Amino acid sequence: MTPTPAEPTPFGTPEAPRIAVRGEAHLEADPELARIGITVSARGTDRRATLDDLTRRNTGVLDLVKTYGDAVENLETGAFSLTPEFAKHGRGERIRTHHGRVHVTVDLTNFTALGELATRLADLDLTSVDxxxxxxxxxxxxxxxxxxQAVHEAVQRAREYADALGTTLAALVELADVAAEDHSWTGRELARGMPRAAFAGDTPDSAPALDLEPERQHVHAQVNARFTMHPPQL
Structure with a gap:
């Protein structure tokens, strides 16, 4: 019968004592991308006419975005809906009106173009911008x-502990990435100066481009590291 190998002790041995440390890094950087969400709407009593209006407005939005060329990193159409609204009173399923919506997302790398595009989009009929x-x-x-940087901090911290015991590190036993995250699109707060907009296009003159201040990005990294060290003389 083959003997079961002994499980390694997580705390090391007197001949090979272990040190367990955590290394962390917190950096700030300028953003590289900016995303805006666009909702194109249409409303009318006739279903086909509502759909035609929605198609025309959506095409206008896409054509406008595409004029910004290389400043646009990504352009995607998301959810589409055409929903009837029934009358609250009267008999039967009488449709009062139809509501149509198309959601579009745009990623841009040129933040100067971003302010101009956001203003022009918000100035379109029944078009909202987030x-x-x-x-x-x-x-x-x-x-x-x-x-x-997190790894370097873990190594430096372990060396300091070993030095405090009058010894040095011998080998790396384990390195585990326990948290490495950045701010994603989801849940990000709206940037200063860019509230939710829903304009009906009733301004005769072109609105000035928004001056948007990019939000600094916070990047975090954490690692757990375990080392063996030469036995100290205590």
Whole structure:
């Protein structure tokens, strides 16, 4: 019968004592992307006419966004709905009106163009604008920088503990990424100067472009590390 190997002790041994530490990093960086949400609406008593109005307005929004070329990182159409509203009084299922909506999201890299585009979109008929939500790209080097800094802090902290015991580190036993996160699109607060807008296009002159101040991004990284050290002389 093959003997079961002994489980390694998490606390080390007198011949190979262990040190367990945590390394953390907190960095700030300028955002790389800004996202705005656009809702195009239409309303009318005739279903087909409402759908035609919604299609025309949605096409106008998409065409306007596409004129900004390379400033637009991503353009996506999300939910579409055309919903009847029934009369509250009277017999039968009598439809009072129809409501149509299309949701579009736009990611931009040029924040000067962002302010101008947001203003022009909000000036369109039955078009509302939400955002912006600021973000770093998932591939941003800031994330890697934070992880490296967290690891360096863990190693430095372990060396200081070993030095306090009059010894040095021997080997790395484990390195675990326990928390590495950044602000994502979801749940981000609206940036200063960009409230929810819902304009009916009743302004005869073009509105001035919004001056939007990018929100600094906070990137966090945490690691747990375990080392063995040479036995200290206590």
């Amino acid at each position: 955002g912006p939500w600021w973000s770093l790209r998932p591939t941003s080097p800031v994330h890697a920088q934070a992880r490296r």
